[in-house]
Amino acid sequence: MCHSNTDQRLIRLTEDLVHYAVESASARGVQYAEARLHVDSGSAVTLNNGVPEPVQLAREKGIAVRVLVDGAMAFASTNDLSKTSLDKTVETAYRTAKASKRLLSKPIRLSQGKAEQAEWKTETRKSLPDLSTEEKFAILEEIEKTLQPDTVKVALPSRILVLGDNISERYFANTEGANIHGTASRISMLFLITAHEPGKGTIQRIGHRGETGGWERLDEWNLKGSVAEEAATLGRILREGKQAPREELDLVLGPEVTGIVCHESCGHPQEADRILGREAAQAGESYVRPDMLGYRVGSEAVNIVDDPTVPNSYGFYLYDEEGVRASRRTLIKAGRISGFLHNRETGAELGVGSNGAARAVSYDREPIIRMANTFMLPGEYDDAELLDDVRRGVYIKTFMEWNIDDRRYNERYVGLEAYLIEDGKVTVPVRNPVLEITTPGLYGSVDAVGKNVEFEAATCGKGEPDQGAPVWHGGPAIRLRNVRLGG
Amino acid sequence: MDPEQIVEEAVEYGLKLGASEVAASVTHEERKMLRFANNSITVAQSWDQTVPTVYIIFERKRAGARVENPSIEALKEVMNALKAAMDIAKPGEVEASLPKGPFRYEQVPLTYDHRIPEMTNELVDLAQETINAASSEGARRSSGMVLTSQWKRYVKTSAGAEGTDKGTNIELTIRAFVDDDSSGQGNSCATRLEDFDPKRAGAEAGKIARQAKNPVFGEEGKYTVLFGPTIMAQFLGRTADFASAYSVDLGLSFLAGKVGQTVASEKLTLVDDRRMPAGINSCSLDEEGYPTQQTTIIEKGVLKTYLHSSYSVAKYGGVLTGSAFYVGGTWGIAPVALNVIVEPGEHREEELLEKVDDGLFLTNGWYTRFQNYQTGDFSSICRDGAFRIRNGKIEQSLKGLRISDNMPRILRSITALSKKRRWVKWWEVPTPVYLPQMIVEGVGITRATK
Numbered sequence: 001m002c003h004s005n006t007d008q009r010l011i012r013l014t015e016d017l018v019h020y021a022v023e024s025a026s027a028r029g030v031q032y033a034e035a036r037l038h039v040d041s042g043s044a045v046t047l048n049n050g051v052p053e054p055v056q057l058a059r060e061k062g063i064a065v066r067v068l069v070d071g072a073m074a075f076a077s078t079n080d081l082s083k084t085s086l087d088k089t090v091e092t093a094y095r096t097a098k099a100s101k102r103l104l105s106k107p108i109r110l111s112q113g114k115a116e117q118a119e120w121k122t123e124t125r126k127s128l129p130d131l132s133t134e135e136k137f138a139i140l141e142e143i144e145k146t147l148q149p150d151t152v153k154v155a156l157p158s159r160i161l162v163l164g165d166n167i168s169e170r171y172f173a174n175t176e177g178a179n180i181h182g183t184a185s186r187i188s189m190l191f192l193i194t195a196h197e198p199g200k201g202t203i204q205r206i207g208h209r210g211e212t213g214g215w216e217r218l219d220e221w222n223l224k225g226s227v228a229e230e231a232a233t234l235g236r237i238l239r240e241g242k243q244a245p246r247e248e249l250d251l252v253l254g255p256e257v258t259g260i261v262c263h264e265s266c267g268h269p270q271e272a273d274r275i276l277g278r279e280a281a282q283a284g285e286s287y288v289r290p291d292m293l294g295y296r297v298g299s300e301a302v303n304i305v306d307d308p309t310v311p312n313s314y315g316f317y318l319y320d321e322e323g324v325r326a327s328r329r330t331l332i333k334a335g336r337i338s339g340f341l342h343n344r345e346t347g348a349e350l351g352v353g354s355n356g357a358a359r360a361v362s363y364d365r366e367p368i369i370r371m372a373n374t375f376m377l378p379g380e381y382d383d384a385e386l387l388d389d390v391r392r393g394v395y396i397k398t399f400m401e402w403n404i405d406d407r408r409y410n411e412r413y414v415g416l417e418a419y420l421i422e423d424g425k426v427t428v429p430v431r432n433p434v435l436e437i438t439t440p441g442l443y444g445s446v447d448a449v450g451k452n453v454e455f456e457a458a459t460c461g462k463g464e465p466d467q468g469a470p471v472w473h474g475g476p477a478i479r480l481r482n483v484r485l486g487g
Numbered sequence: 488m489d490p491e492q493i494v495e496e497a498v499e500y501g502l503k504l505g506a507s508e509v510a511a512s513v514t515h516e517e518r519k520m521l522r523f524a525n526n527s528i529t530v531a532q533s534w535d536q537t538v539p540t541v542y543i544i545f546e547r548k549r550a551g552a553r554v555e556n557p558s559i560e561a562l563k564e565v566m567n568a569l570k571a572a573m574d575i576a577k578p579g580e581v582e583a584s585l586p587k588g589p590f591r592y593e594q595v596p597l598t599y600d601h602r603i604p605e606m607t608n609e610l611v612d613l614a615q616e617t618i619n620a621a622s623s624e625g626a627r628r629s630s631g632m633v634l635t636s637q638w639k640r641y642v643k644t645s646a647g648a649e650g651t652d653k654g655t656n657i658e659l660t661i662r663a664f665v666d667d668d669s670s671g672q673g674n675s676c677a678t679r680l681e682d683f684d685p686k687r688a689g690a691e692a693g694k695i696a697r698q699a700k701n702p703v704f705g706e707e708g709k710y711t712v713l714f715g716p717t718i719m720a721q722f723l724g725r726t727a728d729f730a731s732a733y734s735v736d737l738g739l740s741f742l743a744g745k746v747g748q749t750v751a752s753e754k755l756t757l758v759d760d761r762r763m764p765a766g767i768n769s770c771s772l773d774e775e776g777y778p779t780q781q782t783t784i785i786e787k788g789v790l791k792t793y794l795h796s797s798y799s800v801a802k803y804g805g806v807l808t809g810s811a812f813y814v815g816g817t818w819g820i821a822p823v824a825l826n827v828i829v830e831p832g833e834h835r836e837e838e839l840l841e842k843v844d845d846g847l848f849l850t851n852g853w854y855t856r857f858q859n860y861q862t863g864d865f866s867s868i869c870r871d872g873a874f875r876i877r878n879g880k881i882e883q884s885l886k887g888l889r890i891s892d893n894m895p896r897i898l899r900s901i902t903a904l905s906k907k908r909r910w911v912k913w914w915e916v917p918t919p920v921y922l923p924q925m926i927v928e929g930v931g932i933t934r935a936t937k
Contacts, residue, residue, distance in 0.1 A: 085535065093531075093533065410868070
């Protein structure tokens with residue numbers, strides 16, 4: 001941990017306030033109450049075309065309270081940590097819950113809780129405050145040096161490099177006796193590069209790396225090499241890229257594309273709150289219905305999980321924001337829907353209990369069902385084997401544009417780095433291949449899954465007010481048979 | 488601690504640390520939100536937050552912080568950290584001075600309603616009213632939210648600007664379903680209860696949902712499209728964002744390098760009007776302490792200016808537009824659009840429908856993503872009611888459509904606008920847009936192929 005002794009004392013004092021809030025709610029006769037303290041600190045440094053932008057710092061400290069009163073749920077938060085303010089916050093939650101009863105078609109219930117007593121934190125060898133601003137800028141400058149036209153063989157008129165870090169400390173208690181202290185350190189690197197070739201136009205690439213842990217994780221990222229390699233690739237695409245085929249053919253999707261597919265068309269539609277309609281006016285509903293467990297949506301080769309416990313993952317946590325222990329959730333098994341992501345409310349509604357998917361990104365956000373790290377499990381194919389018997393196809397390694405309808409059925413991925421496959425070999429780059437397909441159409445076309453799983457960091461949006469949650473998505477390369485590229 | 492005292496001490500402390508200039512703000516906001524789904528409240532939410540921000544300039548070095556902890560001690564701790572960072576950071580490209588005050592600020596009329604912060608039980612009544620209105624049009628179930636907010640902002644800079652501002656808002660979004668494939672959306676937002684109409688929003692959502700019954704899959708092609716305000720607000724709200732010098736600087740704008748050039752149909756005039764009476768985000772000063780104003784971004788198709796802060800004026804030229812707010816990101820304080828206003832056309836809404844011989848009527852959309860921000864190539868999903876128009880009449884409800892096109896081309900292809908305008912602000916349109924319906928020619932439509 002990186003807080004000073006004074007900070008630690010203050011945090012302990014604020015933990016007392018968490019218990020005070022729970023007791024205050026309990027005294028009002030609620031069915032259930034929880035309180036959650038967040039103490040967050042973060043920074044970001046940016047190089048914009050080699051020039052430093054303002055250093056940004058962010059600090060948050062506040063308490064969230066949630067109460068269940070006669071089957072009505074209310075959430076309230078404040079960053080005024082006086083007892084007077086906390087009393088007002090609890091009273092507001094209680095009153096608004098009471099008021100809501102009039103428009104409640106059936107009481108909200110929570111699945112059985114367990115009075116967990118736990119303390120967890122991400123392992124860090126080089127803690128975040130140990131890296132000075134000067135050192136952070138030096139890291140970005142080293143990357144910037146690799147992005148010069150003579151090195152990457154293409155002009156990069158716009159180069160934005162952002163290095164960020166964040167420590168989020170949380171303390172949770174509820175009327176069932178749970179007391180959980182969790183701390184996550186995260187680092188991230190975001191880059192946006194625009195490549196330009198006279199007569200060929202521009203291409204843009206946004207890349208995102210992110211992990212929990214300390215600055216030692218940077219060593220794994222090989223930023224100097226990988227960002228420059230991506231930039232050089234953009235130049236090759238501009239110079240050599242041919243028009244993408246618009247026909248039925250075989251397709252190989254790289255791990256980055258497999259990851260976004262798993263996130264958008266498996267993770268989201270299998271969030272139980274969407275299935276039950278809670279997000280209908282915001283992020284939408286789902287093509288999946290509660291009775292579709294066991295329903296076939298893909299080939300036997302497709303196995304997808306969501307797992308918050310992957311070490312160093314960007315979406316890592318060990319207890320969720322309802323005090324439920326995190327675990328791996330299998331979402332699709334051998335092509336069939338095998339489970340949903342649940343919080344305690346949907347777990348009670350569907351009679352299966354929570355599987356620890358409730359997350360809140362800040363003290364001022366309610367816990368809602370979120371993915372953590374969603375990925376396709378590996379298969380048995382080497383990357384070369386995936387290509388071997390493709391007579392004519394396209395390999396889409398990375399993407400830029402994508403979207404999906406709000407029932408998570410009709411999706412589109414536009415390739416950025418992509419190549420023609422001819423007689424089992426990757427040949428020339430192709431520009432912007434468009435895959436526009438349904439969810440079962442995509443998963444049902446998968447006939448081979450690679451061995452090597454890779455992850456990408458992302459910020460997933462959901463909820464109202466919106467909550468951008470850190471996640472990983474990933475998987476191996478996969479092969480799809482007989483799909484139509486269009487656009 | 489008193490917010491005025493926080494900004495006062497923050498500026499003083501920044502100068503003591505050796506800063507050449509300091510801007511500080513504190514925003515106190517109280518909000519209440521009821522969310523509902525399947526005609527039933529899912530959660531009541533409320534917030535009471537005081538958020539200081541500070542922006543410090545040490546000649547060509549700049550730094551900023553947002554501190555969700557309303558104490559001067561917390562702010563000073565962060566300012567010490569900013570100073571330490573600045574001591575070793577390399578200087579930036581340009582030296583930008585904060586606007587020199589003092590300035591005179593005039594409260595924008597009709598932006599505060601003392602009744603709004605008092606509402607608690609009444610929010611349940613409003614939710615019930617909008618759900619009932621949707622049901623009376625045939626909706627089987629509705630989801631949405633009602634939100635009230637009251638805010639007060641304090642700003643002080645070392646350049647002599649100092650002022651306060653306040654406002655209220657009430658917003659509602661409702662999405663009504665006749666069945667899983669047939670839905671419609673309505674919304675209402677206002678600064679005063681007089682202008683807020685949950686019944687109209689519910690009825691509109693229910694009516695669209697009813698019309699959207701029995702949809703068939705649409706076909707790919709180029710279409711004349713009548714865009715309803717809710718979907719067009721996404722595109723024009725994003726266009727206003729792209730007019731921020733901050734977006735231009737990041738390489739994330741198809742408007743880069745186009746000031747003075749034709750970027751849209753002559754039918755389109757796009758304004759960021761922070762002075763509009765009863766405007767949803769109207770306010771009297773920005774967070775550099777500069778008075779807000781009405782800024783014409785696009786006038787009859789010609790891009791007139793970017794939205795600016797003091798830093799972007801120093802970097803790109805131009806004049807201040809009263810658009811500088813603390814956004815974090817890479818600049819700290821950056822120019823943002825707040826009230827996007829589209830000038831009206833000359834047609835009744837019914838006339839616009841009649842003008843389309845063979846085309847589409849799209850009421851809503853979401854998930855707009857760009858393939859390349861500089862060229863403006865993008866796609867966006869149609870959501871809720873989508874209809875085939877033949878001979879000026881709605882013929883068939885459609886589903887499974889996607890707009891796959893280029894934003895500058897869309898802007899250049901606007902051919903007609905309605906006289907009637909309405910405010911649109913919801914989950915997918917965070918910056919409020921006041922706009923009419925409009926016809927766009929040759930819109931690319933695609934759909935899933937397997």
